[in-house]
Amino acid sequence: MRDRANRAAIAYFALVHAAAVSGLLLPMRASLVALACALYAALHLSTIVGLHRLLSHRAFRCPRWVEYGLVSVAMISGQGSPIAWVATHRRHHAHTDREGDVHSPRRGLWYAHIGWIVDEGSTDPRDPERYCRDLAGDPYYRWLMRWRFAPQVAAVLLAGLALGWGAVPFVFFLPLVCWMHTTYLVNSACHAPRFGSRAFDTRDGSRNVGWVAALTFGEGWHNNHHAFPRAARYGMAPGQHDLAFLFIRALAALGLAWDIQPGPEGRGGARPRPSPYDSSIGL
Numbered sequence: 644m645r646d647r648a649n650r651a652a653i654a655y656f657a658l659v660h661a662a663a664v665s666g667l668l669l670p671m672r673a674s675l676v677a678l679a680c681a682l683y684a685a686l687h688l689s690t691i692v693g694l695h696r697l698l699s700h701r702a703f704r705c706p707r708w709v710e711y712g713l714v715s716v717a718m719i720s721g722q723g724s725p726i727a728w729v730a731t732h733r734r735h736h737a738h739t740d741r742e743g744d745v746h747s748p749r750r751g752l753w754y755a756h757i758g759w760i761v762d763e764g765s766t767d768p769r770d771p772e773r774y775c776r777d778l779a780g781d782p783y784y785r786w787l788m789r790w791r792f793a794p795q796v797a798a799v800l801l802a803g804l805a806l807g808w809g810a811v812p813f814v815f816f817l818p819l820v821c822w823m824h825t826t827y828l829v830n831s832a833c834h835a836p837r838f839g840s841r842a843f844d845t846r847d848g849s850r851n852v853g854w855v856a857a858l859t860f861g862e863g864w865h866n867n868h869h870a871f872p873r874a875a876r877y878g879m880a881p882g883q884h885d886l887a888f889l890f891i892r893a894l895a896a897l898g899l900a901w902d903i904q905p906g907p908e909g910r911g912g913a914r915p916r917p918s919p920y921d922s923s924i925g926l
Contacts, residue, residue, distance in 0.1 A: 662816035663817045666817040669809055675806070682814065682819070683822055684860075686716070686717065687859060688860065688887060689713045691887040693716070697713065698714070701904075703875050703903040714787075718794040720823070726771050726785070727788065730773070731770060734773075740848045745765050745766055746830040757824075757827055799811060828852075832850075833851075834848045834849055838852045842879070842880065843866055843867065856877075861877050864878050867879045875903045875906075
């Protein structure tokens with residue numbers, strides 16, 4: 644597939660990275676550090692729990708308002724519409740590390756990390772129809788397909804008006820860029836042979852990478868995920884901490900999550916499925 648550079652995406656990445664660097668150079672207030680860390684955590688949890696484990700894999704169920712809340716916070720990152728996000732991820736599971744995978748390191752570690760995002764040829768406009776029919780009719784998600792940057796613009800305006808515009812680079816763009824690259828490590832480092840280890844003999848190159856898991860609240864236990872894609876918990880062995888799963892458990896304790904899908908511990912020691920793509924959710 645021939646690469647086609649998306650100039651708008653390249654310009655966007657250049658701008659947000661420049662803003663993040665300026666956040667390190669401008670005068671900084673100590674009180675903003677906690678806010679920056681909170682945004683980093685919120686972006687991870689909303690993306691991991693909302694877009695990935697809930698929408699992409701239906702690892703649990705929750706009230707619609709909780710779902711919309713998680714997705715709305717995730718959209719502050721400007722990472723595209725939920726429909727496109729889920730379709731891309733399901734395509735990745737359908738063709739993991741083979742022809743048709745959107746972001747496999749087989750095309751290079753840098754391409755898997757960020758190159759695929761600025762390559763217009765990496766995805767297919769028909770992917771939502773193929774992989775995401777369960778979400779395509781949702782009016783809010785369809786609205787976000789057209790106005791996907793609206794949550795990010797609203798968040799920047801709110802931060803600027805509440806904290807002063809000089810605080811925005813540090814409290815918003817710096818944690819945003821940190822979130823970007825730690826998230827992208829799941830696509831690059833967690834599929835590269837040089838990193839981590841494998842607990843399950845899946846038909847792909849997925850790896851469990853502890854330091855990525857620490858940065859991404861549990862997403863780095865990626866071989867576990869590809870072995871049991873519908874499982875809500877990715878940390879499946881002692882010492883494999885999974886903060887995102889603890890968040891799901893906290894929602895359940897409040898009565899806001901149920902039907903939490905088990906991992907191998909709830910399947911009688913079941914072996915991983917032959918195909919990591921979960922076709923049991925009505926696609």
